[in-house]
Amino acid sequence: MYDGGKIITGVVIGLALLTFPFWYNLGRAVTKADPKLPTKEKQCVEPKAYMKTKHMQLLDLWRDSTVRAAKRSYIGFNGVKYDMSLQNTCMSPDCHSKKTEFCDQCHNYTAVVPYCWDCHIPPKEEKPKEVKPKEE
Amino acid sequence: MGVNRRKFMKIAGVSVLGLGAVPAQVLAEDGLGFTISETLLHFFHKPAGTVAREALTAKRWGMAVNVRLLDDEMANACMEVCHRIHNVPKIDNPKHEVKWIWPDEFKHAFTSQEHEHIEEGLKKLPFLLMCNHCVNAPCCRVCPTQATFKRESDGIVLMDMHRCIGCRFCMAACPYGSRSFNWVDPRKYLKEEDENPEYPTRMKGVVEKCNFCAERLAKGKIPACVEICQEMAKKKGTEPPLVFGDVDDPDSELRQLLRSSYTLRRKPELGTSPNVFYVV
Numbered sequence: 001m002y003d004g005g006k007i008i009t010g011v012v013i014g015l016a017l018l019t020f021p022f023w024y025n026l027g028r029a030v031t032k033a034d035p036k037l038p039t040k041e042k043q044c045v046e047p048k049a050y051m052k053t054k055h056m057q058l059l060d061l062w063r064d065s066t067v068r069a070a071k072r073s074y075i076g077f078n079g080v081k082y083d084m085s086l087q088n089t090c091m092s093p094d095c096h097s098k099k100t101e102f103c104d105q106c107h108n109y110t111a112v113v114p115y116c117w118d119c120h121i122p123p124k125e126e127k128p129k130e131v132k133p134k135e136e
Numbered sequence: 137m138g139v140n141r142r143k144f145m146k147i148a149g150v151s152v153l154g155l156g157a158v159p160a161q162v163l164a165e166d167g168l169g170f171t172i173s174e175t176l177l178h179f180f181h182k183p184a185g186t187v188a189r190e191a192l193t194a195k196r197w198g199m200a201v202n203v204r205l206l207d208d209e210m211a212n213a214c215m216e217v218c219h220r221i222h223n224v225p226k227i228d229n230p231k232h233e234v235k236w237i238w239p240d241e242f243k244h245a246f247t248s249q250e251h252e253h254i255e256e257g258l259k260k261l262p263f264l265l266m267c268n269h270c271v272n273a274p275c276c277r278v279c280p281t282q283a284t285f286k287r288e289s290d291g292i293v294l295m296d297m298h299r300c301i302g303c304r305f306c307m308a309a310c311p312y313g314s315r316s317f318n319w320v321d322p323r324k325y326l327k328e329e330d331e332n333p334e335y336p337t338r339m340k341g342v343v344e345k346c347n348f349c350a351e352r353l354a355k356g357k358i359p360a361c362v363e364i365c366q367e368m369a370k371k372k373g374t375e376p377p378l379v380f381g382d383v384d385d386p387d388s389e390l391r392q393l394l395r396s397s398y399t400l401r402r403k404p405e406l407g408t409s410p411n412v413f414y415v416v
Contacts, residue, residue: 062185067296070289071185072354084185088334118339119297121223121331 033109036101040094045076056114059086086116091123098125187289190356194382196291197269197348198411199362200393203261205377210368211239211262214361214378218346221360223337225325234316236346237266237361245402245414258416264361264378267314267346268402268410269293275306275315284343291411292348302341311403312410315345383411 001007044051046058062084065071074082083089096102099122107114139147187193218237219226227233239262243250246263273293275284283299284306286292307315321340331337335351338344349359357363362378369376381390390413399413 063298065185067294067298068285068287069185070191070287070350070354071187072191073188074185083188087336119336121333121336123333124328 030109033105035103035105036098038095038097038102043076043078043080045074045080045082047077050077059116062086086120093123097123099123100125188354188356192353192356192358194290194388195384196271196382196411197353198381198383198390198413199348199359200379200390200397200399200413200415201264202375202377202379202393202397202415203258203263204415205369205374206262206264206365208239208262210365210377211264213364213368214264215239217360217364220330221332221335222347223322223326223332223335224344225322225337227320227322227325232319234318234322234344236316236344237264239263240265246400248403248405249400263414265312265314265402266361266412267293267348268312268408268412269348271409271411272407274309274311274406274408278305278309280305287350290353292350293345294347294350295344297336297338297342297344300342302343304343306343311406311408315343317343 046054051058062074063086065074066084072084074084076082090096091099099117106112215235215237218224219235222236224234224236242254242258242261242263244263245265269292271291273284273286276282276286276293279285280303281299281301283297283301284293284295287294302317304317307317318338318340322338326337349357349361352359358380362376362380365378366376379390379393381388383390385391393415394413397415399415401410401413404410
């Protein structure tokens with residue numbers, strides 16, 4: 001083998017770089033996703049299992065219905081009428097009032113970054129650390 | 137001869153269908169994937185909801201602006217209330233500014249009808265300008281993603297911000313300058329405490345404009361600018377300068393006003409057929 005030493009060294013370095021994420025995170029546990037369910041509201045628009053797997057499709061359907069078809073009322077599986085609105089229904093003060101304790105839990109765990117919040121305003125939450133200086 | 141070509145093709149076709157059906161069935165039973173009907177539902181984007189009972193509906197929404205009754209105070213109040221409830225940022229740089237409704241002079245609003253000896257009074261009146269919600273909206277024709285579209289139910293020209301890719305074709309197409317592009321992140325110019333938590337903001341790189349308060353109509357309320365003008369006019373004891381109604385309904389307040397007063401529309405020669413009328 002010509003230049004065997006160089007090739008083997010290269011392969012070893014290459015493998016080490018490729019597997020870097022595995023051994024770097026070895027023995028480290030990622031905090032488990034722990035979404036907190038609302039205390040006031042006990043029932044979502046659809047059953048829990050459905051919401052767990054298909055909330056994104058439901059929201060997609062909601063946005064098309066509201067924006068494009070002007071149909072904004074949704075009859076939930078329990079027969080209750082809901083206003084199809086992320087900000088005013090899902091994230092209302094009586095329901096998922098804290099994005100960080102609900103949405104972010106699983107989304108961060110699975111490294112999903114939905115672009116809902118680029119435009120939609122998440123509910124106000126107290127930020128314990130940050131103290132903003134008042135701007136004039 | 138056992139199987140001829142024709143028969144083979146038939147069997148092959150049926151077998152392929154069968155192969156597809158099995159995994160779909162398994163997925164549906166597991167509760168992981170979608171049932172076939174759900175997939176179809178989603179594929180065709182069938183609207184999932186209904187129109188609320190309290191919603192205001194019309195065949196073709198329109199507005200009349202009686203400029204003789206409008207003063208600067210009212211015009212600015214309209215602009216202020218609209219921009220506040222829709223989270224429109226106030227950006228001082230004119231190259232970056234975003235506006236849904238704004239007052240301007242006659243010579244800018246009616247470029248083709250202006251001449252040097254125009255009535256003196258008219259020159260000073262504030263003309264409240266906004267999206268005209270045209271019958272033949274050029275913005276809707278050019279939009280490559282159908283982000284801006286004419287709502288079939290009531291003729292409002294709306295924007296689906298989820299689809300806007302920021303190409304600005306609609307801005308080039310709109311002859312009225314009714315559209316604004318978000319050159320900068322609008323949230324930088326909105327104070328958190330001033331945000332209306334019931335309405336979204338926009339993000340950098342999308343176009344926005346007046347939506348005839350579609351979100352308020354759905355809740356049975358008239359557009360915010362019309363409402364504030366009615367309140368202010370009541371205090372002053374005058375007729376309301378803005379009238380909102382159904383252009384297709386001959387008995388609507390709007391049509392009665394159009395019947396009794398001479399009205400102008402902006403750039404009618406272009407054939408866009410605006411739904412905003414100006415009583416002069």
